[in-house]
Amino acid sequence: MLRHLARRLGQALLVVAGVVVLTFAVMRVVPGDPAVAFAGPKATPEQLAAARERFGLDDPLPAQLLAYVRDLVTGDWGISLRTRQPVRDDLALAFPASLELVGAALLLAIAVGIPLGVLAARYKTKFPDFGVRLGSMLAVSVPVFWLALALQTLFAGALGWFPVAGEYDARLDTTSPLTLWTNITAVDALITGNWPILTSTLHHLVLPALVVAAYPAGVIAQMTRAALIEEAGQDHARMGRALGFGETSVLTRFALRPALNPVLSLIALVFAYALVNGFLVEAVFNWPGLGRYAAESIRSLDTPAIAGVTLLVALVYVLVNLVVDLLQGLVDPRVRVR
Amino acid sequence: MTHDAPPLRRSLPRLLPDRFAAFGAVLIVLVVLAAVLAPWLAPYPLDEVRPLERLRPPSAEHWFGTDQVGRDVLTRILYGGRTSLFIAAAVLAVSALAGVTLGVVAGYAGGRLRDVIMRVTDVFLAFPALLLSLALAVVLQPGVNTVILAIAVTWWPWYTRLSASVAASIATRPYVDAARCLGVPAPLIILRHVLPNSLTPVLVQLSLDAGGVILTAAALSYLGLGAQEPTAEWGLMVQQGQTLFTTNWWVVAFPGLAILLTAFAFNVLGEGLRGALDPRRVR
Numbered sequence A: 001m002l003r004h005l006a007r008r009l010g011q012a013l014l015v016v017a018g019v020v021v022l023t024f025a026v027m028r029v030v031p032g033d034p035a036v037a038f039a040g041p042k043a044t045p046e047q048l049a050a051a052r053e054r055f056g057l058d059d060p061l062p063a064q065l066l067a068y069v070r071d072l073v074t075g076d077w078g079i080s081l082r083t084r085q086p087v088r089d090d091l092a093l094a095f096p097a098s099l100e101l102v103g104a105a106l107l108l109a110i111a112v113g114i115p116l117g118v119l120a121a122r123y124k125t126k127f128p129d130f131g132v133r134l135g136s137m138l139a140v141s142v143p144v145f146w147l148a149l150a151l152q153t154l155f156a157g158a159l160g161w162f163p164v165a166g167e168y169d170a171r172l173d174t175t176s177p178l179t180l181w182t183n184i185t186a187v188d189a190l191i192t193g194n195w196p197i198l199t200s201t202l203h204h205l206v207l208p209a210l211v212v213a214a215y216p217a218g219v220i221a222q223m224t225r226a227a228l229i230e231e232a233g234q235d236h237a238r239m240g241r242a243l244g245f246g247e248t249s250v251l252t253r254f255a256l257r258p259a260l261n262p263v264l265s266l267i268a269l270v271f272a273y274a275l276v277n278g279f280l281v282e283a284v285f286n287w288p289g290l291g292r293y294a295a296e297s298i299r300s301l302d303t304p305a306i307a308g309v310t311l312l313v314a315l316v317y318v319l320v321n322l323v324v325d326l327l328q329g330l331v332d333p334r335v336r337v338r
Numbered sequence B: 001m002t003h004d005a006p007p008l009r010r011s012l013p014r015l016l017p018d019r020f021a022a023f024g025a026v027l028i029v030l031v032v033l034a035a036v037l038a039p040w041l042a043p044y045p046l047d048e049v050r051p052l053e054r055l056r057p058p059s060a061e062h063w064f065g066t067d068q069v070g071r072d073v074l075t076r077i078l079y080g081g082r083t084s085l086f087i088a089a090a091v092l093a094v095s096a097l098a099g100v101t102l103g104v105v106a107g108y109a110g111g112r113l114r115d116v117i118m119r120v121t122d123v124f125l126a127f128p129a130l131l132l133s134l135a136l137a138v139v140l141q142p143g144v145n146t147v148i149l150a151i152a153v154t155w156w157p158w159y160t161r162l163s164a165s166v167a168a169s170i171a172t173r174p175y176v177d178a179a180r181c182l183g184v185p186a187p188l189i190i191l192r193h194v195l196p197n198s199l200t201p202v203l204v205q206l207s208l209d210a211g212g213v214i215l216t217a218a219a220l221s222y223l224g225l226g227a228q229e230p231t232a233e234w235g236l237m238v239q240q241g242q243t244l245f246t247t248n249w250w251v252v253a254f255p256g257l258a259i260l261l262t263a264f265a266f267n268v269l270g271e272g273l274r275g276a277l278d279p280r281r282v283r
Helices: A002-028 A034-039 A045-053 A061-073 A087-122 A129-142 A146-157 A184-193 A195-232 A233-243 A245-285 A290-299 A303-330 B007-015 B021-036 B073-109 B111-125 B128-140 B144-168 B175-179 B186-222 B233-245 B251-278
Strands: none
Touching: A002 A087, A002 A303, A002 B111, A002 B128, A002 B175, A034 B128, A087 A129, A087 A195, A087 A245, A087 A290, A087 A303, A129 A195, A129 B186, A129 B251, A146 A245, A146 B186, A146 B233, A146 B251, A184 A195, A195 A245, A233 A245, A245 A290, A245 B128, A290 A303, A290 B128, A303 B128, B007 B073, B021 B073, B021 B251, B073 B111, B073 B144, B073 B186, B073 B233, B111 B144, B111 B233, B128 B144, B128 B186, B175 B186, B186 B233, B186 B251, B233 B251
16 A cells, blocks of 8 residues: 555656646746736836846746746745735635535535436436436536526526625625635635525525536436446345345445445546636636636736646646545555556 | 457447437537538528627527627527537547557557656646646637647547557557567557557547537637637637627527537437447446
8 A cells, every 4th residue: 555655646746747847838938028017018127127037037948947846845836917916825715715616516416416326227228317318418518608607697697596696795794704714615604603604605606516516417427327337237236136135225235335436536537627617607607716816817918827727726636636546545455556 | 448349340230229329420410411511501691790680589580599790690500510510620630649649659668658658648637628728728829720729738648548558458469469579560560450459449539529629619719718700609609698698598598509419419429339339338
């Protein structure tokens, strides 16, 4: 297990190094001079030179890359050209909001996807199976931005059941101000017992979380179905049948647990996808997360901010994959040898 | 699935009983026909603007209504299919060509070379497609070609990973050993033996991926980083009409449905193919 851990950690570090180099490369080819962007269009040549000096833009590229890596490691992710705040502080506010949205969506997707997958496997080739397959296919094929617009128009606009946009009712900031711990609004409201903000946040979460959940729920249902059908043909499931268990018990008691292993690794893959898909949903629902931050940074060609978002998401992806890999090694010893 | 899938030829008859896959295939044929025949099918010329007929609801003259400048929505959706299918075909051609070449070499060669190629692949896989495409689309001029390049850059690693694992298993086959013993040079072995036998899972993946590429391209256009006016593109149509959803739903609803239908068709066919080609298939 230790050797497996060391090898996976080494691989992950290599990938992180590659990610940093790639991000740096993309940043360097962005048109427009970062010094001009920082100092403003009316800057004097002296101010420009000072800005160039400050960002080390006159140094050779390898030296710039080294300086970039050193800054990243020491926690200096640069200053946003747009907000004039350290990118790290901006991300520390925006990322938890995205995490809240994607977390809620994934919980929803698991809660819906796995039971539907079991249902489809239990009634394979029957009507429920057909319904689940059709539904999950539609869920993975729908353009998220369009689904977000449609739900927003219907349930928030026309019916008025849910708020149109935002994370919670901003008026509550004066009546019941929120103490920040994790920066995840729903979690902070829960631990500080701030019920008005908690209910408002959950109310605001419903529609965007539903939209983000569509894709993960679809793939989780498909994967659960496929894995269950395969496990149902294995010896341990046949033994259950021989012992006189009904088909439903065979599936849920004998086949479901081993079938969940591929589903677990799928959830890791889907997490990063949902995070970025969430960007589009955040744009529609004006959710104060990474997606909105990225969209605004892109509009103002704010390179340090764009690089920060890119890097953060890639790091999260590598980390989630690593954790799931190690978890699987714990759950299923065969994985360690591979 | 990646190992020893039967060749496509032999599996096609097995596909037919799967009504799901057959349904997908029929849908794709319809979508492709509609896109190819757009100039003949479209009821109006592509860019015909009728300022007096703005935002007309669906009717006998305009089945899907007209948009905010008085263009026929059905016409633009038909032409939009050309844009989407062209982008998907170009992205998949580029990424499959690059990805499979690298993958087959990595899989056949093994050892240090395989490790290097796979680690580079991992780096690119760490960026979700839409994110790297976003960064690239900012750097380059927005447009259809940028979309193709941006998505292809993020898509090829999947093909490398897939074909590397298939090629590695084929490289241990007796017929490959035999060729090696006869002194056939490695490039020729790869070209004649490893490559053709690795292609079946790639074909399935292509069908599964087409839907994803179409969705990503539409998302980039929706964000304003993809196709630009006056190109007819579904994502762009949704973006331009999004403020009108409450009052003039048809301007947004139909382009979105077109994306959904096309992605759905490719996904269904891909799933069906995967099922039919899976030797462990449970019936």
